[in-house]
Amino acid sequence: MITLHQFPPAFKLPNASPFCMKLELYLRMAGLPYRNRYTLELHRAPKGKLPWIDDDGTAVADSGLIIDYLKRKFGDPLDGKLNQLQSAQALVMTRLFEEHLYWAVLYDRWIGAVGWEMTRQAFFGRLHWPLRVIVPWIARRGVRAELHGHGMGRHTQEQIHALGIADVDALAALLGDQTYFLGEHPTSMDAVAAAFLANILMVPLETPIKAAAARHANLAAYCQRMAQEYFPVA
Ligand SMILES: N[C@@H](CCC(=O)N[C@@H](CS)C(=O)NCC(=O)O)C(=O)O
Numbered sequence: 151m152i153t154l155h156q157f158p159p160a161f162k163l164p165n166a167s168p169f170c171m172k173l174e175l176y177l178r179m180a181g182l183p184y185r186n187r188y189t190l191e192l193h194r195a196p197k198g199k200l201p202w203i204d205d206d207g208t209a210v211a212d213s214g215l216i217i218d219y220l221k222r223k224f225g226d227p228l229d230g231k232l233n234q235l236q237s238a239q240a241l242v243m244t245r246l247f248e249e250h251l252y253w254a255v256l257y258d259r260w261i262g263a264v265g266w267e268m269t270r271q272a273f274f275g276r277l278h279w280p281l282r283v284i285v286p287w288i289a290r291r292g293v294r295a296e297l298h299g300h301g302m303g304r305h306t307q308e309q310i311h312a313l314g315i316a317d318v319d320a321l322a323a324l325l326g327d328q329t330y331f332l333g334e335h336p337t338s339m340d341a342v343a344a345a346f347l348a349n350i351l352m353v354p355l356e357t358p359i360k361a362a363a364a365r366h367a368n369l370a371a372y373c374q375r376m377a378q379e380y381f382p383v384a
Pocket residue numbers: 167168169170192198199200201211212213214
């Protein structure tokens with residue numbers, strides 16, 4: 151049995167971490183049985199980040215590498231029929247979501263004042279004093295350093311929003327009037343897209359990036375469709 155180690159649900163989504171939500175979505179879409187283990191214990195994760203899985207004693211970390219492992223072990227019902235061009239498109243879109251847009255969203259949640267208040271309440275609101283003050287301060291300092299290291303955090307807020315909006319506009323154009331990102335059949339790319347888009351469109355944080363995504367009727371409808379098919383929204 152696969153045990154999925156991920157953060158507890160937040161923001162009324164299966165997970166406030168798009169990487170955790172992506173992996174759970176993939177497991178559901180591929181029809182693989184799993185059980186959830188909600189945790190905050192990053193020090194137990196093989197790479198110090200969530201999600202990771204324990205598959206009957208085999209630990210695998212990183213959502214993308216986990217999906218590769220699952221495909222090798224259980225087969226590839228979602229992506230098996232993709233051609234070379236579609237696989238390349240999936241890779242490029244995944245990189246855009248995970249290595250670029252993610253950082254703009256992270257900035258809005260952890261650095262922008264309104265986002266930080268929401269994040270602080272959701273993630274640390276149940277801690278007792280003085281941990282309720284100390285832990286979020288340390289965590290936010292860590293995220294600020296990561297944003298700086300990535301480079302996104304060195305831009306102004308306006309520039310970060312413009313970069314995120316350009317990503318969202320490009321993704322809307324790529325989706326076009328297709329049902330799924332690579333055509334009429336769901337693929338693992340849709341686990342990525344739905345997890346990241348839900349974490350923008352379905353989270354109660356009003357940002358210019360969310361407004362830009364909402365202006366694209368195809369992105370909003372896609373997100374609703376994926377939610378109806380694959381994940382519960384509380
Ligand atoms: N490349 C990793 C990224 C995972 C990731 O960044 N997880 C974040 C949550 S969204 C995390 O665990 N952060 C905790 C930390 O970095 O201390 C994957 O695809 O699983």
